[in-house]
Amino acid sequence: MEHFDLSLVNWSRAQFALTAMYHWVFVPLTLGLAFIIAFMETLYYKTKNEEWKRITKFWMTLFGVNFAIGVATGIILEFEFGTNWSNYSWFVGDIFGAPLAIEGIMAFFMESTFIAVMFFGWNKVSKKFHLISTWLVAIGANLSALWILVANAWMQHPAGMHFNPETARNEMNNFWDVLFSPVAINKFLHTVSSGYVLSAIFVIGVSAWFILKGRHLLLAKRSIIIASVFGLVTSLFLVLTGDGSAYQVAQKQPMKLAAMEGLYEGSEGAPLVVVGALTPGKEYNDSRNPFVFRVQIPRLLSFLGYRSGEAFVPGVKNLVEGGYIYTNKEGKEQLALSLEQKMERGKIAIQALADYKAASDAKDTTAMAYHKNLLDSNFEYFGYGYLNNPKSIIPNIPLTFYSFHIMVGLGFLFILFFAVLLYLALRKEFKIKKWLLRISILMIPLAYIASQAGWIVAEVGRQPWVIQDILPSVAAVSRIDSGAVQVTFFLFLIIFTTLLIAELKIMFKQIKLGPKEGGK
């Protein structure tokens, strides 16, 4: 790894992270607000009450602003695949291509057709067709997210493919294994439900502002009730899918779990850290206490990770040194290899690829078969061949740990928030204290922080892997000038910040304008 330009890898990662985080500012609100609007329009369709139409149209306008300013921001990520991550782009082959192509086609048809009906179709199509279009926009937006998240889940847990050494590409041999991988299902459900929670908080926060200003009270009260119900149900579902996701992490990405929990030394009956502060500068192999302080629940990490309060949860040190018993992909118990052993097998796999290529060029079929066999039997450790020291498989533990605990803590706070608000809103007299209305507005940035923190856990926690165990970021990156990546990073930073400020101004302006006609 001596001649890897780590500054190139780090700048490329930083650039990708910046773009992805900017993209994710807009996506969760689109995913959830579309459903909230669909529920509101359904109430209009059922009751024929014009106030519901006015409410629907107001939130639809904010949905439109968010959708329009967020549109195509995800395409920049695809640009970066081709330029900064060309080895990776080639290596993933059609695994990424198929879901992204489906997403592209689906997004285009659903969005260009039904969004147009949703916005332009009032009084031009029947109420029923308009309502169906609104629901299809909501379903379509979420299905678009499905394909992107399936592709991301495959990177966290590669399944349903084989590696072709002739082309250096992974080829899909079972589409359903890719689509229905347990990681993909949990990731999709957890991610979209986080968007629903964020959207519910957005609706409540904006409505709370209206109540504080004494404007559009009926709209605000009805919106708070709808959003509180939607938020409470989806935030409880978020806990369920979060548990499912963490279980998958424990099985497939134990190092990420160790980082999420600041777990350096594994143990049976491992506790779950509820809140804590990590010891700064702690190394995986020093004897210092990993925490300055912590509050923990005994055995809960073992139970959540392995469904047994007595189960052994490996820590960072165990994952580097190996030697513990774990259950492999086939469900059999086996002794964990040390990092050194995995690196050795990874190097064998990489050398086998080089030798296969040489044999292929020489048309030596016997040698080709031999090296292919060697490659196949060591391929699950392919990526380890690019690593050369224990630290290289340890992600940024403080960033992963704090992001995880911020996300979880805020998630539980949101459940309490929705429950309290719904209780107050459904009492005989709708009365919410001013301080709670102010807190409701403050909840909006907290929802965005929780949402971004979730992605930090998912992506920082899986480092160094671009594809788990198979391709680290140092091998995935293109050999380009790191100076060029730095230039585009700062270019993005300036452009995105400017655009975000302008876009937020438009959103605030629309909120201040409020709904157009009528209302109390």
Added chain:
Amino acid sequence: MNPLKKVFLFYYEGFKSMTVGKSLWLIILIKLFIMFAILKIFFFPNLLKRNFDSDSDRSNYVIEQLTTKSK
């Protein structure tokens, strides 16, 4: 009326009657212009497509990259 004309008018009248500020559309157009006319063309070429003519050449290049990076 011709169905195509109907669809055209549906979109045309829809966009025409939109009341959300012009500045939103201006920002979207600027953003799309920056993304596709500047960033994509000048900063983000698809390296493998640009530098190689065939998939076979691309495969060879990536194999060479993957097998030399570990040494």
